[in-house]
Structure formats: structure tokens, C-alpha cells
Amino acid sequence: MTAMDLDVLATDGVFTAASAVAAGISGGELRRAERAGLCHRLVRGWYAVGTAGDPRNEHRLRTIALVRHLPGVCASHHSRLVLADLPTLRADLGVVHLTRLADAHSRHRPGAVIHPRLDGTVSLAQAVVQTGQLNGPDDALVAADAALHRCLVTADELGVAVERFRGHPHVAAVRRVLRLADGRAESPGESLLRRILIDAGIAVTPQLTVHDGPVAWRADLVVDGTPVLVEFDGLMKYGGPEDLVAEKRREDRLRGLGYTVVRVTWSDLRHPERVVAEVRRAVARSRAAA
Numbered sequence: 100m101t102a103m104d105l106d107v108l109a110t111d112g113v114f115t116a117a118s119a120v121a122a123g124i125s126g127g128e129l130r131r132a133e134r135a136g137l138c139h140r141l142v143r144g145w146y147a148v149g150t151a152g153d154p155r156n157e158h159r160l161r162t163i164a165l166v167r168h169l170p171g172v173c174a175s176h177h178s179r180l181v182l183a184d185l186p187t188l189r190a191d192l193g194v195v196h197l198t199r200l201a202d203a204h205s206r207h208r209p210g211a212v213i214h215p216r217l218d219g220t221v222s223l224a225q226a227v228v229q230t231g232q233l234n235g236p237d238d239a240l241v242a243a244d245a246a247l248h249r250c251l252v253t254a255d256e257l258g259v260a261v262e263r264f265r266g267h268p269h270v271a272a273v274r275r276v277l278r279l280a281d282g283r284a285e286s287p288g289e290s291l292l293r294r295i296l297i298d299a300g301i302a303v304t305p306q307l308t309v310h311d312g313p314v315a316w317r318a319d320l321v322v323d324g325t326p327v328l329v330e331f332d333g334l335m336k337y338g339g340p341e342d343l344v345a346e347k348r349r350e351d352r353l354r355g356l357g358y359t360v361v362r363v364t365w366s367d368l369r370h371p372e373r374v375v376a377e378v379r380r381a382v383a384r385s386r387a388a389a
Contacts, residue, residue, distance in 0.1 A: 105138050105148045113164045116144050142168065142210070155181060158192040165195050165211055172197040172213060176233050179226035183251060185242045186287045189234045196233070217263075224252045224260035231273035232264065237291060240276045244290040247282030254280065281305055288331040289319050291368050296320070296329070299375040301382075303329065311352060318353070318360075326358045327381045333365065359385050 108114040108122055119129050129146070132138050138146045141157075145164035151157055162178045173179075176196035177187045195211040198221050206213040217225065223246060231239025246252040257277050264270045279297055283305035284290045296303050307321040307328065318328040330350075350360050359381045367374050 105132065105146075109148050111160075111163050113141060113145055113147050113160055113167075114138075116146065119146075144168065154192045155187075158195065161210065162195050162197075165197060169197065169213070171201045172199055173220045174198075175214060175217075175221040175226055176229040177226075177238070179221055179223065180230055180242050183223055183246070185223075185245050185251075187230065187234070188238045188241055188287065190230065190238065191234075196229075222256070222260065224256040225263060227252070227257060227277075228260045228264050228270065228273055231276065232267060232269040236269075236272045236276035237294065239273045240280060240294055241287035241290045243277055243280040244282060244284040245287070247280060248284065250282075285319075286331065286333055288333050288363075288365060288368065292329065292331050292363055292374070293320060295368070295371040295374055296322075296378060299371075301375065301378060309353060309356065309358065311356060316349060316353060318358075322378065322382055325382050326385050327361065327378065328353060328358050329361045329363060329378060331364075332362050 104122075104124070105114065105119075108118050116126070116129060120126070124132075129138070133140065133146070136150045138148055139151050141147050141161045141164045145168060147157075147160045147164075158178065159181050162174050162182060166172060166174055174182050174196070175198035177190035177192075178196045180187060180190075181192075193210065196214065197211060198214045199205075199216045200220065201216060203215040205215050221229070227239050227242045227246060230242060243252070243257055247254065247257075257280060261270065261274045261277060264273075276294065279294055281290075281293070284293065285306070289305065293303055293305060302323040303320040304323055305320055307318045309316040309318060309328075319331050320329040321327065322329065350362075353360055361378055361381050363374055
């Protein structure tokens, strides 16, 4: 047996033990294939092709398997977001969240929570609200920004979804943060940085374009009414030393055009008071220089 044999059985990367048997693959052969790394078990009776991958992809595969295995459920909460390839922050990817389509009973099983029925299937906007209730409002914000950026939801749909959960636990905090949702954000770090500054009373605008002759630079955030640019540095965008050099030249040029640049990393976001203080100092310096 080869991985290609199992690929033929799989849909979206998953297949059942029953389909393997129907294709002439015995239970013993399937176990040997698992030991050889050709497949791995997701939940009882369901397998994925290949060895286990990163936690996010494993969550996606388990969600697909459970939705197909359990009658009358759909993906919800952060599991719905993972299927749509939207970002998560604090979600426990070891637990799949599903919602019933036909009744109001909840159920817990190993590695999964099945929530009571909503009105039909769970929309992406509703899943944004759910993950905010479950994992914290920042999770709702980063997912909402990404969904708006990719035109997967609209601001009106998010508003309707929030009202659908009126009176539910933690929805007030989710409502407050979703008022800040902005599809111009290009990463979760930018979303969190923007929220930190706005909460501190610092008005910012995302994705300012700075023209330098024929060249156009784009900054993550600009403090409104000032030449202070705030850049989130996720470090992942640098593929090698040449990228770091190019970024340094860009930043030097922005400073040469009269801008002050404040750089913020993931570790900085753990101390929002420091970020706010640094931005305020930069604003004060720019005003003094003017």
C-alpha cells in the first residue's frame, strides 16, 4: 500500500476505516499503514493521509471528520474559523467545537464540545462572535479583521451576529471590540496593536501610503494628525538578511521624509502600557520638533 492508494480514498484529506475496507484494505493493512506513517487516526473510525502535522491543520482535519461522522452538527466557534483559514489567538486547538442543527442539547466528548442549536447553520460572522465569547474579545477582533480583509463577511453581518447573541455571556465585551474591526489590517499583530492604541485614546489610521517620488511606502498605522508611524514587526516577513537590509533602508527613508517610526513586536504586545508610553513619547518628540 502507498500514500497514493489512501489519497484516492480521501476527501479533503480524510477517509473512514469503512471506506478503506470497502476498497479492499483490511484492518490489519490499515494499522500497518498507520505505523509506517502513511496515515494517522483522527477520531474513532476516521483517518487522515500522512503523518500528523501542525496543530492547526490537525484541528481542521478533526473538524471535517467529526462533522461528517456526527449527524446533525456543523462546525462553530474557532473550529469554523480554522476551516475558513482565519486566525486564532488563544483557542484550544485540542478541542473541536460543533453546534447542533436540530436540538438544544449540549454534549461533551473527548476532544470535542457540541453546543445547543442556533437558527440553522453557523455563519462565519456568528463564529467570530462565538470565538470571542469563548476565547476572549481579541480573538474576535483578529478574526473579524481578517474576514473583512478577505471580504468573507461584512460589517453589517458582524453587527447582526452580535445581536443574535444578545444576553449571552461575554457578548458585551465582544460587541465593544467588534466596533473597532477594520479590514485594512493585514495581520493579527496589527489588529491587536490598533486596539491597544485606540483603547488608550490614541487615534490611528491603518495602512497609510507615503509617497517618495515614484516610490510608495505603506505603514501599518499612523497616529492621526502627527508624522508618527507605528509598525508591527512580526519577524515572519523577513526571509533573509537582504529583507532586513531592505526594511532598514525603507525605515531610514521614512525618517528622512520627516516621519518618526515606532516598531512594535509580539513581545511588546504583552506589555501594552509600554507600547502606549513609547508612542506617546514619539508624538511628544514630533510636536516639539515642529
